[in-house]
Amino acid sequence: MDLPLPRTAYDIDFDDEGRDGHAFGRPPGLRPEQWPRGRVNGLPMAHLFTVRVPAPYRCAGEDLAGLSVFQADDHVADEVEGAADTIAGGAPPAHEPEAAAFWSALAAYAKDGHPRERYREDEIGGGWAWIRLTEAELAAPACPLPDPATKEPDQTDDDCVDAWRHDRPPRPLRVRARTDDPNAGKRYDEWGTSGSGYVGMHSAEGERLGLRDRFFDRCHFGGTATAPNGGDFGPFFLGFGETLGDPNLAGGGFAHLDLAADEIDWSQ
Structure with a gap:
């Protein structure tokens, strides 16, 4: 299925009033x-x-x-x-x-x-x-x-x-649109070598925009990714760490599920 590139990324947060699913x-x-x-x-x-x-x-x-x-x-x-x-x-x-x-x-x-x-x-x-x-x-x-x-x-x-x-008892989730994520709809490319226009979290522009402070270690759909040791995934992805249901990611890793390619990878 061909989809237009997403214009928005979305955070996944724990919220006792959330109606967007649950962890555990x-x-x-x-x-x-x-x-x-x-x-x-x-x-x-x-x-x-x-x-x-x-x-x-x-x-x-x-x-x-x-x-x-x-x-x-x-x-x-x-x-x-x-x-x-x-x-x-x-x-x-x-x-x-x-x-x-x-x-x-x-x-x-x-x-x-x-x-x-x-x-x-x-x-x-x-x-x-x-x-x-x-x-x-x-x-x-x-x-x-x-x-x-x-x-x-x-x-x-x-x-x-x-x-x-x-x-374990379920913990409700809420999915919220991110504000001003420059990487929605862009393929992950931390160091800007592919020409995708992705703004790396640790790049000079990323630091100017405060991407690490805003998005590091957040579970989310698309946008700026937490990828400790890089990765290869397209703009349609779900990123999650060990807070979201306690997956085994070797203590502090972060996973990326590419929703278009049906593939998953994680790194520390």
């Missing part, structure tokens, strides 16, 4: 069997946040008004052999009777997962998933947690996050 909590509009699962251990992924997407950033369609984002600590998880293949549509491997609920859940997810789920791995092997939601799905009740019986009986990934361990 549970995603709306899904069935438990559609809850994304990690490809390494097959556990339901942690729901980080669900947020209303401003109209200029709805790259997949005007009617897809929301976005739910999930994470799995696949880079440190103990592999359950056959989980990834089963999620990809293969037959579950031979297993003990007590693990039947786990393998049945993976097979059901492979067959009836949400049609708009996107799954990606980052550079260190961590798993990410996001689902675009219609207005009806965004306004729907929160999805119940998957049945704990669908956990593989022998799993002891105490260092890994999953839907059950990450489950």
Whole structure:
């Protein structure tokens, strides 16, 4: 879908009166069997946040008004052999009777997962998933947690996050238009080498405009980005740090989800 370049960037703030989604909590509009699962251990992924997407950033369609984002600590998880293949549509491997609920859940997810789920791995092997939601799905009740019986009986990934361990009360969000962000609609380019016109946060002009003081470490759609070690993402992006649902970004990292390319990256 071709969209005009956005003219406005938007901040995502915690607000007890907010009606634009929530961090933590549970995603709306899904069935438990559609809850994304990690490809390494097959556990339901942690729901980080669900947020209303401003109209200029709805790259997949005007009617897809929301976005739910999930994470799995696949880079440190103990592999359950056959989980990834089963999620990809293969037959579950031979297993003990007590693990039947786990393998049945993976097979059901492979067959009836949400049609708009996107799954990606980052550079260190961590798993990410996001689902675009219609207005009806965004306004729907929160999805119940998957049945704990669908956990593989022998799993002891105490260092890994999953839907059950990450489950916390939701914190409401509000999406607000930024004032005078010179980088709305521009591809990220901190040092001005691409000719996009992007004003780097640490450039002389960026310092004159106070971009760091105004926008550093803010969760947002588009505009001036917090990118500690650079990045490559277009003007249609969602930037978020560890405040937004407590993702594992190695303590102080910042992630950028390119909404047009359906890719995610993060840096410290």
